[in-house]
Amino acid sequence: MKKTLLVSLAAGASVFILCQSLAAIPAFARKHGFNCNMCHTAYPKLNDFGQRFRDNGYQIPGQSGREKTVFESSIPLAVRTTAGHSLDKSKPGTTAGFGLYGLDLLAAGVLHKNISFLFVYTPRIDEPAADYRGQENGTNPAQTAAIESASLVFSNLIGEKLNLRIGRFEPDYHLFSSKRPYYIMQPYEIYAFAPGGNPFVFADNQIGIEASGRFKPGLKYGLGLINGTGGVPDNNTGKDVYITLSKTFGKGDGQTAGQRLGIFGYFGRQPTDLTDTVVGATGETNGRDNKSFYRVGGNLSLNWKMVNLQVLVLKGSDDKAFNAIDPSRDYSFWGGFVQFDWAALANNRLVASLLYNWLEPPDYDRPNRVTGFSALLRYYLGSWTAVNIAVHAEYTHRTLGVDNPLKDDVFTLLLDFDF
């Protein structure tokens, strides 16, 4: 039983790992004639300008209605993909091979003064290894098809104090984006962790509405009302809410300059019973027996020259009804990550990073305990307008479980390019 659980968790984790989508939007660079480092410390990680550009509804920070709309500019489409070789050495065996580790099709732009959109589609990639002996019909796709983002942004409704994002989007509680990390193979474990029967995954983009804005000096907020089921249709009448606050000391937004401190809280309810719950003529469902859960945490981003240290700690607790291991107790866990990034060479052509992930489930769920050390080097072959190519080398040593742990060593060398 324990072994089955371990295998299924590992499989789940690897699907997530392979499915995590990575966003960078060369359509904007093409429109403005900028090169990628205008918005990215080194793509895909946003710098302060890029963060403000995103916050301002994909308009130049501090300005709105004074640039081309999608109807006047070049076609607002972009593609990002990662292809390369990965070697995974783990206890059961070694797998190695060339693979396509992600493909994003992006469209984004300004529709009208202070109205913009982002659309990201990740097509399904069926690419089972030659020696795959599992189920047929591509049940282990390297990437599942999804509309990862489809959102409208209404900016500057009350100056920069109020912006609305509606649709499916990356919520503001991801102060360290799960969609724009340097790491391609290794996610933030605490973002990816989804214990028991709770469908909520912290890393997921969510469907709903979010208000966000900034107050001088350096104070930002985000407030959202969402389904909490990722891209899956809603399954209950209740909505999840979240709030996030951050304060940046000094100039900048804490991405590449300034020292940022943030807190967040997510409070949700999800059904524990989905059987026989059709409530609408066209098959709408509403789950029953909604039970609550929460995620709270804090984060810190420290900058010095081109060094950035990111720390995130998250504590989660799910109602005991979600707890398949011990239904008499709420399932509480905590974890986080520490990431150290350094950008070097002219125009940040080289990025080096170290990442430590940890996930501490309750004592009675020791097989889910995770620790992971990762390191990467990225070298950008060019920093041209709207085209970017990076050679990406990544290594992760990951330990899952405590007694008889599953140890993984993953080496990956790939090309990451977008245009």
Place this chain on the structure above:
Amino acid sequence: MKGKKWMMFLPIGLLLVGWGVSLAGGDEKPPPITQVNAQLLGPQRLGPLPPVVTPPNNPQSSAKILLGKQLYFDTRLSKDSTISCATCHNPALGWSDEGPTSKGIAGQMGGRRAPPVSNAAYSPLQFWDGRSPSLEDQAKGPIQNPIEMGNTHQAMIRTVADIPGYVEEFKRVFGEGPITVQQVADAIAAFERTVVTTDSRFDRYARGDHDALTRLEKQGLEIFNGKGHCTACHWGPYFSDGRFHNLGVPARDPKNPDQGRYAVTKNPRDMGAFKTPTVRDASLRAPYLHDGSEKTLESLIDFYDRGGGNDANLDPLMVPLGLTRLEKKALVAFIKALVSLNPEVAAIQPVPESELPK
């Protein structure tokens, strides 16, 4: 169920509110794409300058350009015949002056640095605060500014009209009739429209000569358009967005700070904001910023690298950049590659007093 219906209407309501608020007060239609107002359409690619657009009501002619040149270098337009346009907009000093701010009539010091005349034809608005919509309008201003040329338009016209050589030339250019301030301004603007620097090593590189820039200069270009965030404001062929930004330049007199664009618009967001100057030929005209407070290109880049100064109204484009010493060096090298190689502009010499109309 009731709750669900309410939820359905919430986003629709918010959408409507969003549209309403965002459209409120704004019948603003996007302007048509023309060379004249290209700046209004947001960031453009860096590249060679297009031909200058001449306003229909002030067509160019060689006679008008010559007349404008003579007026530009003629100190008799000022009250005490000591100051000409060229005193502060000196071709030998990058069409600006030594600074840090400009010296006007009777040794009076202005509060701002002289903006360059070169390529001013591409600027949608003139003066650091953009109070003037055209070169023609701008040319009238300094003549009657008490600190600059200290004259009145009437007195200046009387002076010009008393010089037979000018009378003859105005007649040739504008036809019969009394000389007017508008004609003086039109002639000066016509001359200024010839001071365009369309050829630099950068322009040659942009036109396809890949050897026109050194490796360091190319690196500088990459940083200029990337990590340095320079093109966030200094974009397009003119290397300027023609807009106004508060860089947090410390006020010389904190009790009476220069209001910049706010003095024109009365919009609080414009407090302390000044027009983005072109970077073309910038290396020829130190010191920098609207008050000439940064003495060298190096110190100017250091200023930007720190994210500008401190001001409650600091432009959100200003963030610390984290530039390395090499990156700063590359930026300076690139900016120096923007120096004009146009022989016709280099050949523009001050008109000697002896050659001015008598």
